[in-house]
Amino acid sequence: MSDLTEANEGLELVTQMSEAQEVALANHPKILLVTYLLLNDWKFHDIVSAFQMDENELIDILLRLDRLKIIEYRPPHRDAQAHVEKLHVAKGRPVHNFFVNRFAPEYFRSAFAGPGDAFRFVGGTLSAESLAQFKASLERLAIEFENWRGATRACPSRAATGCSAILTVRSWSFPSSRAYAAQCSQRIVAEQVTRAVMHAVLQLFNHFVNIIVYR
DSSP states (O other), rough: OSSSSSOOTTOOOBOOOOHHHHEEEHHHHHHHHHHHHHHTTBBBBHHHTTTTOOHHHHHHHHHHHTTTEEEEEEETOEEEEESSOOOOOOSSSSHHHIIIIIHHHHHSSSSSTTTTOOOOOOOOOOHHHHHHHHHHHHHHHHHHHHHHHHHTTEEEEEEEOOOOOOOOOOOOOSSSSSSHHHHHHHHHHHHHHHHHHHHHHHHHHHHHHHHHHHH
């Protein structure tokens, strides 16, 4: 079988989906998954095999993506032409909100202990100029990732490894403010009250046990 997505020199690819397209994907995670796989050059039979998806179900999803004008697909062929260059996650849009609410929490629960995994957290005080330079370096790194992704397309699918990186920076300080300290104090007080109540209940229980035994 051929690749699902094939290059079409006469087709102008867009870099940003419309709001309606993003809403349709964010509301149907399986369609979003297939879109992500298509734009990363997965083959029809690889999707069916890896995700235990029925062929008819996958064809139905491809037809829905065709109606959304994200791809161009004509069954019974196994190939499709993408109208979108990549899955661009723009801030505040439906796909971004889906990733933040559903994907990011699971992503960061990982131990990052795999052979290709890496986790690095840095924090400190930067000048406005240094912060701007750091943001620019993140943009350059994202471009490098896209270049590496493009170079990997020539590799067999089984010789490549799926991976993702979240590049982000924001104004932040360690939560040592009075509000955070107050929350900690409230939590400590609540724990102390809970232990006191449990101790009182246990003493009361022992008291009733002694009454029953000595009777």
